[in-house]
Amino acid sequence: MGNQNLEIDHPLKPGVWKVAVIYDGKKIATTEFLIVPQASDQSTQFETRISESQKAWEKYLPVDAKSAIYRRERALLMKKDISKFLDKMTAEYYAIQDICYKDQPPHCATIGFHDWQSCLSTDWSSFSQDPKSELL
Secondary structure, eight states: OOOOOOOOOSSOOSEEEEEEEEETTEEEEEEEEEEOOOTTOTTOOOOOOOOHHHHTTTTTSOOOHHHHHHHHHHHHHHHHOHHHHHHHHHHHHOOOOOOEESSSOOTTOEETTEEOEEGGGOSSSTTSOOGGGOOO
C-alpha cells in the first residue's frame, strides 16, 4: 500500500477538514475533524478556495449542491464572526458531558439535562483537588 505525502501549510488553517483513505482508486473511508484557531492568533486568514493540489482529489470526494451551500455558509460565518462559528462547530463536533462552575453558580445553573456542580467537587475539572499532589 502506498501513501500520499501531504503538502499542507503549518499551522493548519482553521475550519472543518476532511481526510479520505483512497485504495486502488476507490474511497474506502473518510472522516472530518475541526481545527480551531489559537485564541491569541488575530492574524489568521480564512480562505474558501480550493487549492490546485485539492482539485486532483475532487473525483473521490464529490460535493452535492446541498453540501456546497452548507460549506459556503460555514465559511462565510467563519469569516464574519469567528466566535459564532466556533460555538456552532464545537456543538456540532463535540458533546458536552458535564459542566461546572468555578466560584458561584450562575443564574442559569440548570440548563437542559445538565445540572451544574462546583468544579471543586468534580474529579475531572482542572480546578478540583488532585490527591496525587498532596504532600504527606
